[in-house]
Amino acid sequence: MQISRLGRTITLVAAVGALGVAGCGGSSSTSPSSDTGNGGGSTQADGGGTPTGTLVIDNSFVDKGIDPGHEFTPTNNMLVKAMYDTLVTFEPGKTEPVPSLAKSWKGSADTKTFTFTLDTAAKFSDGTPVTSADVVFSLNRMVNMQGSGAFLLDGVTVTAPDDKTVVVESKKANPALLRILATPPTSILNSKVLKAHGGTDAKDANKTDKAEAYLQTASAGSGPYVLGTAQQNQQYTLNANGKYWGEAKGFPKVVVRNMAAPTQLLNVQRGQNEIALDLSAQQAGTLKSNGALQVTTDASVNIFDVEANMDSKVSPTGDANVRKAIRLALDYEGYTRLSGEGASQAAGLIPSQFLGALESSDAVKQDLDAAKAALAGKTGIKLKLSYPSDATPNGVSFSSVAQKVKSDLDKIGIDVSLDGRPAVTFLKNYAAGKNQLSVSYWGPDYPDPNDYLVYAPGASGRAANAKWTKDMAPEIAALGEKAGSTLEDSERGSLFQDFQRKLNEDSPYFPLFQPAQAITGSKNLSNVVLDPTYTLNIPAVGSN
Structure with missing residues (x-):
């Protein structure tokens, strides 16, 4: 996730905070x-x-409209899912791909290519058959319009060898493609209807596509529902x-x-x-x-964590012993109580519902004596803890979490000053790698462990913000690369578990809880x- 996507997550969370309620949203009631x-x-x-x-x-x-090519919010995902089909889908509450428009598929060994065979029974709501041309048009339109979900298919090309076959190819190894193609932005639209109302999948679709207004008044999908009325x-x-x-x-x-x-x-x-x-x-x-x-x-599936800066010129957390002390000092059970019944400790950075999640037995446990021993008598350590002060994702205040982190670290002699800022300011400093220590939050873009490779050393996004370079942990970087390019889920899941265990041993990240x-x-x-x-x-x- 690039910082722009992190920014979108925090922005949505801040909107929720304005209402003081859980969930994803922020508008007033009607x-x-x-x-x-x-x-x-x-x-x-x-x-x-x-x-x-x-x-x-x-x-x-949180309503950006119901054109699949533009939307990517919880509210719109729910609505689009009802009106449109994707190549594959998930059963309620699950993240294992099952057939939808595609009755079958095959992935290449290098995980760069997936070939889908469409179900011949599939029809749009006007009765016309769903063809591979509709798939190519829909996915290209989404990418070329540069909408919120366009990043999902970065470096991906879509072709149609015949009416019922679709080939999706990535420039780099990408086993996550299968789950990505179940997300609502990748919904398949009736290309003939869209073209009749100004839709295009051309390279300049971000300027020339005119179908968004039409799709706010009518649906053009093959899903179980059609749009009746819409008041955005x-x-x-x-x-x-x-x-x-x-x-x-x-x-x-x-x-x-x-x-x-x-x-x-x-x-x-x-x-x-x-x-x-x-x-x-x-x-x-x-x-x-x-x-x-x-x-x-x-x-x-969201995760709160604490993130440290690996640059010793910026923060004392560049010292591995300081990071170890912090990891062992945190009262993980106490953080779950902040959220209430149903919350759980995050055993790793991948949520418990996803492939590759760690078992609860892998979770780090608080040990204040070991935390103090890790500091080896070092005193006078001071840290500034930054957090977005105007956000309450899932009803949990970042301010409350930050206060508890301060209290926990005080018990081992680390002096923490709190630096609460509006989300926009927090994100700016976070992206620039200026924060010494941050309370952060991750909401997944798609339900696949590859979405968490932003935490691997040398990756753009989270690792870059933490100033964690590949040369600092080459073994972990290599493990992440292998996990992220393995085709079979059973092997990939095991590799991602090993990846997270290494992160729990020493990394800039301290997973706290799933609210x-x-x-x-x-x-x-x-x-x-x-x-x-x-x-x-x-x-x-x-x-x-």
Whole structure:
């Protein structure tokens, strides 16, 4: 992740902080739509358990519009997933690729090329077949428009040997491509419809494509839903696609509303078919005794960590013994309590839900005696701890985390001064490698361990910000390169675990915790699961 992407993450987080709630969002709430009543549509499952009525989803919006080629926010990912298909997809809450538009695929041994065979049954919502030309157009358009998700296919070319075959080739080894091609920005659009409304996949599409306005009023996909009405930053209505080529299991109508968390807390208690996405763990906890609701609180895929500067001219943390002392001094169990029920210690930098995650037994444990011994009697160590003071991702204040880091390091004689700044200022100093010690946060771009190679020594992004060069840890750098270019998931997962164990021994990073996240829904609903890729997999939500 380049700093621009880190900047987007922190910006979204800061917006959430303004509301003081968990989840991804930041806009003010709107009144419930007149066509859904005050608490959602009534429903009765028919004899086969098929849902009827209207599903109502409350979310605190971050809304850049629903053109797949432009969007890349949690709110828009959820909406786009419902209306468009990708080459491969994930089951609710999972990160293992399964067939979607592509019924099968094969990866090359060097992990540079993936060949997909399209399902001949796949059709767009207007009834026309999905062809390889639509895939090439859609992916090229996304890249050439230089939208938020364009970085996902950096160095990638897409070709179509025939109507039902797509070849995706990367300039460098990239086993993550398979999971990247399940993300909503890589959705496949009806190229004929897009061209008729000013769409183009030309190299200058960032200047010449005119289809975004059309896609805010109509959908052009092959997914289970089509767009009904759209009021950006307020409300979207989705209707079941009557020509859907797959097995439709969802509600015939879905309304997604922009609501602040306090309003979500009230709405979800009013009836059936309601889902609230942005309650904090504490807010959701107040509803667990309500027999009409299902409340799930677990660990987010986001990770809080502390990051040190490896440049001895900038920070005392250039000393390996100081880093070891910090690693052993941190009260990891205490950080999970800051977030509430459902949070967990981050055993490594890859979240527990992803391929390559470490087991909890690999997690670093606090040992104050060993931390003091690592300092070997050194005294007078002073550190400035920087953090974005205006952000509360998943309802956790960076200020609270920073205060605890200061308290923990004080116990081993390290004097910490707090340097809280607005996110914009924090990011500027972080990118320039000026921070001695930082409280940071990572939200994944896509659910694959390759997204975490930015932590490898010599990598751009996180490693560069920490001034951690390849020559400082060549063994770890080589291990990261091998893990990031291995095709088979079983071997790749093992290599990424070894990579993280090395980082836990000595690196600029100190993983703290995966904060708690909550999702609350009516008891009659099934598959009410927060999804690491789609926020909520709307087509999968049904009736019990």
